[in-house]
Amino acid sequence: MDASLLPFFRPSGVVIVGASHEPSKLGHGVARNLVASGYRGAIHLVNPRGGRLLDRPVCTEVALVPDPADLAILIVPAPAVPDALRACALRGIRNAIVTSGGFREAGPEGTALEEECARVARECGVRLLGPNCIGVLDTHLPLDTTFLQPPGPLSGCVAFISHSGAMCAVVAEQARSLGLGISRMVSLGNQADVTETELLPLVAEDPHTRVLTLFLEGVSDGRRFVEETRRIARQKPIVVLKAGRSAGGQRAAASHTGALAGQEAAYDAAFHRAGVIRARTVEEMLEWARALEWCPLPAGRAMAVLTNAGGPGVMAADALEACGLPLAELQEATQAALRDLLPAAASVRNPVDILASASPELYAACLRLLLDDPGVHGALVMLPPPPMHLAGSVAEALVPVVQASAKPVMVVLMGGDSMRDATERLRAARIPDHLSPESAAAALAALAGHAEALGRCEQPPAVFDDLGPEAVREVVREVIRDAVRGAAGGHPADGAHSGGTWLTNDTAGRVLAAYGIPVSRSGRARSADEAAALASQMGFPVALKVASPQIPHKSDVGGVMLDLADAAAVASGFAAMLARVRSARPEAKIEGVFVQRMLPAGCDVIVGAVADPQFGPLMMFGSGGVEVEGLRDTAFALAPLSRPDADTLLASTWAGRRLRGYRSLPPADRAAVVEVVLRLAQLAADFPDLAEIEINPLRALPDGQGAVAVDVRIVVRRG
């Protein structure tokens, strides 16, 4: 943690530069909130007009502010901010919150002004939060530098860090609606200096904060973000709402992996790796944070449903299943005990339906039995308006049972005004209430997901001791040298594509081989005779593939022929293919034809890696072939990978699942595929210059016989 940031949360004296006498101005709101917050340090108001404000004297300039003063809030017109920053530095204030807007968000002039602020701050040794932010808030210190309309958030144990100031106002109000208290809140604004990743440790170390929530529009340093959140999430759960899914778009790319690895896939993989939980809505973010703060983590995913009516019970079962939470199979003893308590028409199988007449005591007794069943990892209690009892009484009876258990319980109060009393009783006991089974199930799933992420983060990445990084380094050096030479010579390098250079097939094969990935036997022929001779040497049948660095998708131009059975077929195929390819791509430089021994039948998959500009090496696995972008049976993960990570990656796709065999497809050598995935992940992690690597297909041979890269493409980033 960076000590220079400490005064943002532990200032001994706060100066408001631009405190306004005019109640409709934001500069008034900031002063009002700071005074009302109960902040116990010194408060200094600065306004050239002087006078008194909120029963306090107003200084006419920053230089006149008495000690102690170590945090300034600037809410003056944008063009005045650089000078105000200098004045603060002169006065010895090293931390400034720039609340003012009118910077980068307002066009080129604002951008220039923002850059000036950053420069001034750097030169003067001032840490700057903002501009265009609403500051920080700590309900325990207490401290409030925002202009949020009162009453502000409840005090509690959930922190919120946000790129958007408006979302701070939203979260303050919506958290209050959920009975959820906030510990610290930070608005980052344009991040001219301080970023979300720098602030994270400062918020995480706050002893009052038990759960962190983030609203992100991006991250400023992907790898450091993953490192920091991964470290923090082991102690304190992190729930992220990342906006801008739709703006993600596709990146310019030449491989399938590159085309499919959109920004959102990278974010999802990064959050997965960090053990950060990604919510899709504000409601989810806050409800999940509440569950993580209030509930114990479940030991598994099997849930029990307790209901007083059939329809709501079925809905609860649907909602749980949709979240990947199966209904627990109740032990015979549990069912027998329930049968003893319940009327004959009740259902003692999960969902347990104790009928509309159920008393508060019956609800409580049945919930206790369910939570005592070792096969039950958590429970969802459905409470539609009970016709014969008060919902509040039922809630009251449930409280001690939930509190006595080490398993999470959500209560669904499916109603409106008649539920208010129940809501209050549950919240007072820190038991989450939900309006719908769907949101309750999603919160239980977030708990289960966090428990699993904690386990996952313990797994070390796979390690290999037979790698040949030197050989790869040499190839990369060669390519970069050639590219530089090409650029110097003024003509484009062979196989150029935006941002990189394609390796030829044989060079790419060398790279894989250096990392212990088996590559199918192949050689390059420059004439029909040479091709026939090579084929005869390898054994038939063979495949022919055109060799041209400018043609990454060979089959698109007729550059692939399969199953050629003898030398004559190879020779005539060679001629026919060259004619086809030349007419389709007259500008491409053709370096001959690859002759490849055809492999035994097996399961073909795609394994790829791209160097994500934010998060580094991003792995893809899935159904390969030419249709990979259409079929979209692919999954992503951030490298390096542990073996369980690789297993999860395979299991997320049909391509991976069918490796275990399916109907007439025999089991393939799944272990060998995992090995290739792990080695490729290591390769991608070791060589960030390999911008895109794609094995398509990787053929998984029958079990025990390995997996072989049939075709591989590698793009090396230019020097």
Added chain:
Amino acid sequence: MDASLLPFFRPSGVVIVGASHEPSKLGHGVARNLVASGYRGAIHLVNPRGGRLLDRPVCTEVALVPDPADLAILIVPAPAVPDALRACALRGIRNAIVTSGGFREAGPEGTALEEECARVARECGVRLLGPNCIGVLDTHLPLDTTFLQPPGPLSGCVAFISHSGAMCAVVAEQARSLGLGISRMVSLGNQADVTETELLPLVAEDPHTRVLTLFLEGVSDGRRFVEETRRIARQKPIVVLKAGRSAGGQRAAASHTGALAGQEAAYDAAFHRAGVIRARTVEEMLEWARALEWCPLPAGRAMAVLTNAGGPGVMAADALEACGLPLAELQEATQAALRDLLPAAASVRNPVDILASASPELYAACLRLLLDDPGVHGALVMLPPPPMHLAGSVAEALVPVVQASAKPVMVVLMGGDSMRDATERLRAARIPDHLSPESAAAALAALAGHAEALGRCEQPPAVFDDLGPEAVREVVREVIRDAVRGAAGGHPADGAHSGGTWLTNDTAGRVLAAYGIPVSRSGRARSADEAAALASQMGFPVALKVASPQIPHKSDVGGVMLDLADAAAVASGFAAMLARVRSARPEAKIEGVFVQRMLPAGCDVIVGAVADPQFGPLMMFGSGGVEVEGLRDTAFALAPLSRPDADTLLASTWAGRRLRGYRSLPPADRAAVVEVVLRLAQLAADFPDLAEIEINPLRALPDGQGAVAVDVRIVVRRG
């Protein structure tokens, strides 16, 4: 509409049998609600104890009830219900709501009692609603036969029909929370007599009802349900919440189509065909009903976003895109007009960000510009707590703009208590308010979906004039005759599978050919020589496939060989295949081997149909081959189909999309595939006895060359 059901909603006198003096009893609640509802007909209370209740005399028996009396509510112990029904009939009452529980839901004895009730009702000419229901409620008549806790639902224009009584209580309260009024509410209970489908027209014809909502746990007569809802939905939108997704499970089936066509796929297809909107949660059902009642339908899917802050604007864009609603491209004139109104830092491109300082007047003026843009079909207004104005004032300014427009507008009030005033102003003007952009976008999507469904329902099914139903009828008759003979002979029919008989390949081919579906040339050989001769006659290469009605999945047992190039290969292949199949399935009766001319390369797809027990012929289309159940690139639709239906079915899968060509895959004869889908749908619709039909693969040849069924399986239901 069935006139015998009318008294449920227009009774001239209501008798409560089992009206209780005890306030904690449901029999008291029913009397309390009926009296409090303001029902203007006669109210008669019956209880053997007599006396007075709620200031009214209590009759000691039904026989003594004076005129008028045409609807009875029975809330007596279950065993007393049959006699009570008889007493009602004797008194001339022909409609009874049986509120009492303790019937089918309570086990075998209860089931017997319920059957007795149904019999008594039938014999006495009484229409029975329930048992185990909470009756009916009409806020306009008014009438309330339920025991819902006061205050009950608001009066309005949305009807609710429910299999679950508890969901009536939930909907009454949650609709009130949304400011949504209810017209009629019906609880169906166990449906011993009256079903949801019978009641639908009665509720739909109510002039106060403008939108129908349904909570279903199933449907009692699938085809009639589709017919009725399809007719009603053209006049009044229908939103359905169907519970029991997870319980759907897989049916016993021998074809891929059968295995994949779970109950839920059939429900989705049925709702799609009927133009019914399926919600996943109570919130969605009510919010969408509110939107359908309050808003005009959009002419398209392009939406505008108006926001006063960047973060919420991005969230709105994400939410719209996730619902299939693209951001509208604003006309240059609109952008220019916005630019004139807004400060420089604002964004005049969609999402339009008018900054935190935006006044109510600015919000209104900008919304007017957006709604006037012809490329905008609707709008989503984001309102996080505005720092300098009251949310209520913004809402007030928006109202006349929204009301003057023929486009739907949702307002997202992202906050808590500070939004209450805004909520009330919007609702008073019938403008939907939402807590999150996600729920607002989903409601807009429901409006767009309903508008599209209205268009879809106008399309007639495709009609063919070259079909040969007689030939099919003959095959079916033959099979049923054989099956009956087989059963009579005491041994299982050839090719038996649960519920049907497999047709042999050649018979199945005959069936397709009769409906004008091209089938690949093939013949059956009983010896290696015969196979070689057949192949030489057809031309090479050929495929061999084992002919055995007991082996539906031939490749699973090595019963398929491809690409045999000459007579010698065919002859030796014949012998090898028989040996393999006999060792894998010694019990199977092998009737020889099919010899099939191999077709030119093309795109293989699967087209199937199953006779759904609820909804009739259900079509499947998608990626075929052996992996169809793993890959799950399939979509379903209810037969018969219109051409646009078939187009939608194809477009829902990658298999269908790639027919237009993809990279090296040339465009296939998509029109021929549509033709096969339509003809197969007609076949399935014409012959309900064809329990499963599956063409796998159907090979789509290059564009203009047609599509050919390569392999087909048909199961005929046994007689």
